[in-house]
Amino acid sequence: MPSWLTVQGDFSLARLKILPSAPRSALGQERGTELVVRVAAPPDKGRANEELVRFLSKLLDIPRGSVELVSGLKNRHKVVRLPADAAERLAAAGPG
16 A cells, blocks of 8 residues: 555545646655645645545546545645545556
């Protein structure tokens, strides 16, 4: 399991560093204990958070309600709660 992902029973916590205003939303490389995620939305009025949730739900094929921002609502460093099986798919899609 990558260092940015912590499994806790039925769910997992993913530590992410968000880079807003990207040309398109995409997974990036691992930086320290975080996975970089580029989002195609500005960090204005929660738009980057909304795009992060939309991107992860589409990438992992889960409902948007299954992607929960636990911390970092107004910060680029975020912790996201995901179902354990979806987190495994994120780890497989990420850099490692």
